Amino acid sequence: MTFGGQWVDLGALPIDRGGGILLRRAAAAAQPGERVEVRGSDPSLAVHLRAWARREGHRWEEPPMTAQAALAFVRGDAADARRAGSTLAGYPDPRHPGAVAERAAAAWGIAPRGAEVEAGAPPHTVALMEKCECWADDLPALLRHALASQWNPQEAIPWDQSHSGSEEVESALVQILTYLIENETAALLISARFAAQVHPHFREAMQLLALQSAEEARHIEVFTQRATMRHSRLGSSTAGGQASLRTLLEEPRFPESSLLLSVLGEGTFVDLLRFLQEHAPDTCTATIMRxxxxxxxxxxxxxxxxxxxxxxxxxxxxxxxxxxxxRRHAALRDTAGLNEEVFESLVVLAGGGLAPADIARGFDSVAHLMKQMHAGRRRRLETLGFDPTRADALAGLHTRNFM
Ligand SMILES: [Fe+2]
Ligand SMILES: [Fe+2]
Incomplete structure (x- = not known):
């Protein structure tokens, strides 16, 4: 069962039980028009070789009428028709120059980057076909970091350390968690939607978005588990909060969504989560927020x-x-934004109770948080290239709902 450029020895191997694999390799090694001799002891070799050659686009050579005559086929011009017109979909490793194309071809279908794509595969046309619309320079590193940072809620969170707060503080926490869950739901839906809209050629972007949506799913789970530890009902979901998230859900373009959701919304959310970690009534909640x-x-x-x-x-x-x-600011101009219940709950949580002194302390903390959130948005907008005055004004237009 060996082969050279012009011959292949199948031994006792029948063509329909793996011999075809060796024949195809021998054909690929030959030039079009070149004769390939086939040796073998399978009694049906001649019959099967004739059918195989026809099917693969090679010319079957009628053997002379002598008993010891060799069987052969002549490699056809159109042989390897499956490969004719096939394209290389870049290189798998993005560090390879030109590995990631500026524009993905619909004809690549969902072929992995780096694969040779047979012509005629079903096309895959999605919204994000351009590298510029979804890529980031350090994307492979971001993906590796994200993959290495996944955590198991049952092991990472000390669920048994969650009962130290007063009832007022617990109720405030449940209201805040309700609000967080709603925001996480929007983030999950958006990242899942864009994951499906990225051409698989830009696989790291697709993977990272899918992973983000899995992370939001985990956040929803842990927030819900914590919220229902002592309460059988969640807090309220308001029309204003939902209206704010609706504008995010309806943003059709990825870069714009990336700005509104990730840079401004999730950026503000990070400040909020750190605030909640700092003011958490128990270790369980603090760990979840961290x-x-x-x-x-x-x-x-x-x-x-x-x-x-x-x-x-x-x-x-x-x-x-x-x-x-x-546009988003104009769409939300007439909505309430952050609901009163959430604002008041943040004050009660940060103050640690309902005594006037607690409320005064909590109020100051929340006012400081708002300033911190605004400064963070302004800083990120400046980093993106907005001049400081414009960045400050735009940071102020951000939804009062935080995300
Ligand atoms: Fe997120
Ligand atoms: Fe999240």
Whole structure:
């Protein structure tokens, strides 16, 4: 069962039981028009070789009428028809120059990057076919970091250390958690939607978005578990809060969504989660907030890296991003934004109770948090290229719902 350029020895191996694999390799090693001799002891070799050669696009050579005559086929011009017109979908390793194409071809279908794609595969056309629209320079590193940072809620969170707060504080926490769950739901739906809209050629972007949506799923789970430890019902979901999230859900473009959700929304959310970690009534809650904030920081990092790259390539996109922020602000002008219950709950949680002195302390803490959130948004917008005055104004247009 060996083969050279012009001959192949199948031994006793029948063509329909693996011999075809060796024949195909021998054909591939030959030039079009070249004769390939086939040796073998299977009694049906001649019959099967004739059918195989016809099927593969080679010319069957009628053997002379002598008993010891060798069987052979002549490699056809159109042989390897499956490969004719096939294209190489880049290289698997993104560090290889040119590995990641500027534009993915629909004809590559969902072929892995680096594969040779047979012509005629079903096309795959999605919204994100351009590298510029979804890529980030350090994306493979961001993905590796995200993959290495997954945590198991049952092991990572000390669930038994969750009963130390007063009833007022527990109720405030449940209201805040309700609000967090709703925001996480929007983030899950958005990242899952865009994961399905990225062409698989840009696989790291697709994977990272899918992973982000899994992380939001985990956040929803741990927030819900904590909220229902002592209460059988969640807090309230308001029309204003939902209206704010609706504008995020309805943003059709990834870069704009990346700005509104990741850079501004999740960026603000990180400040909120750190605030909640600091003011958590118990170790269980503090751990949940710390772990969620770590994940959210990665979501912000992807948004920043993606937009920084896009703007470096095409600075004319900056005014379009500005428009997206203004459009969202206009759409939310008549809504209440952050619901009163959430604001009051943050004050009660940070103050640690309902005594006037507690409320005064909590109020100051929340006012400080708001300033911190605004400064963070302004800083990130400046990093993206907005001048300081404009960045400050745009940071102020962000939804009062935080995300
Ligand atoms: Fe999240
Ligand atoms: Fe997130």
């Amino acid at each position: 772990l969620a904030a770590q994940d959210e920081s990665r979501h912000v990092a992807f948004g920043m890296a993606h937009l920084s790259r896009m703007l470096a390539i095409d600075p004319s996109r900056l005014p379009l991003l500005e428009l997206a922020m203004e």
